[in-house]
Amino acid sequence: MPPLTPPSAPGAPSSPSTPTIDLNADLGEGFGRWALTDDDALLDVVTSANVACGFHAGDPATMRRVCERAAERGVAIGAQVSYRDLAGFGRRAMDVPADELAAEVAYQVGALDVFARAAGSRVAYVKPHGALYNRAVRDEEQAAAVVEGVRLASTASGDPLPVLGLPGSALHRAAAGAGFVTVAEAFADRAYRPDGTLVPRTEPGAVVHDPDEVVARSVAVATGGGVVAADGTTLTLAAGSLCVHGDTPGAAALAARVRAALDEAGVDVRSFV
Template identity: 70%
Template sequence: MTVDLNSDLGEGFGIWTLGDDEALLDVVTSANVACGFHAGDPTIMRDTCERAARSGVVIGAQVSYRDLAGFGRQRMDVPPDRLADEVTYQIGALDAFARAAGTRVAYVKPHGALYNTVVTDSAQAEGVVEGVRRYGSLPVLGLPGSALLSAAEAAGLATVTEAFADRAYTPDGHLVSRREPGAVLHDASAIAARCVDLATHGRITAIDGSTVTVGARSICVHGDTPGAVEIARAVRAALEAAGITPQAFA
């Protein structure tokens, strides 16, 4: 059995850094690299792509609303055609640095509020997909059953389902809002155990104790939470101990 491990990287800006990208690149198989709209700048994008290339980690474009102040976590009413332009722009910017590092952008994943919005908002989902389609036939990474993946399939793009190692789920398979208590998990051993259950049985326990079926080819381990590196290492170690090989999907 194999499963992809992805993480959001390159999320600093200027003199500010966020997370230990170098350590996470020794753990994950895919890197969702910020493209400058919610975090990241040209130097950080170049450096992250070079590090990922050296580590043999696949690069994905982590596209977002234009929201540096809110770290991409504020929902915005962006017209779908403009959203498509901004998605294409972000992919192209990151791909320039990826190609300079001897690799390429291999997939696209929305970030933050945009990720949550395109779970149910078909118009915004189609805007994101149009932005991807204009650039090329890149796979789209997203939540199972989301409007985003439905729109991507309709456009002929490959889709990849993912689950989150350290986020709480609602009974209907959506992520619990970060504004709610218990939305982010912190116990490394518990998180590792739920990831093994997810990879082997395709299920996850929701915040109310019910069981949710989640078919995921990729598991996201966040890089911006306390103890992120320890959590990611625990997840990888637990998967490998269970006979599951971390392997990029792209």
């Protein structure tokens, strides 16, 4: 994979003395009576909400509720699109034909946009979830299919939608090639390989559980410091958005600590849209 590159969307430092970053979390990850994320508490902290669109989690009532509450708080709404995999929470590897995947991405974005617009907002960006996110880092065909889905959704809505993802990924190359804005994402609570990709969740240490370490990593990313990779090397992650996973135990309290630390460090925390 090519070296990490800075984001091409707003979110980079606004001046040499004022670092700026977006704080995002995955929300709406429930179904029926089952709820995984503390949406209300997270919406009080984050500036962008990656809302599950029904394929890995989420249902119409949940999508509507999260969109309404995000709109009330002025939080940007993003469509978190996934493989069709409710049973596996979108984290199982799947082989989906490109034309089918493009249609499913557009379908998910469109479904969420109905509720976002009804709430007085709109879907403002797209971010893949789980196995699709990781597959689109290297798989040019699947990445192109995701971008085609974004194109279809953008054509229908009239709004070109930025694509949030890993810098230097096949997804970002495809999105940039199609004329879409790309936003580089870093993860506060995930371990990195030395090439800037994420350590797979199937491997030990893939998720950072120590709250102090998560907070320190977050401030380091936002202020241009280094993050230690799994092999001990130091990575500099030029990111426009920082993700705290909503399904991590205690995610809301952890996100609040991250936000407080960023504020204390003089970071301007705001959405990239």
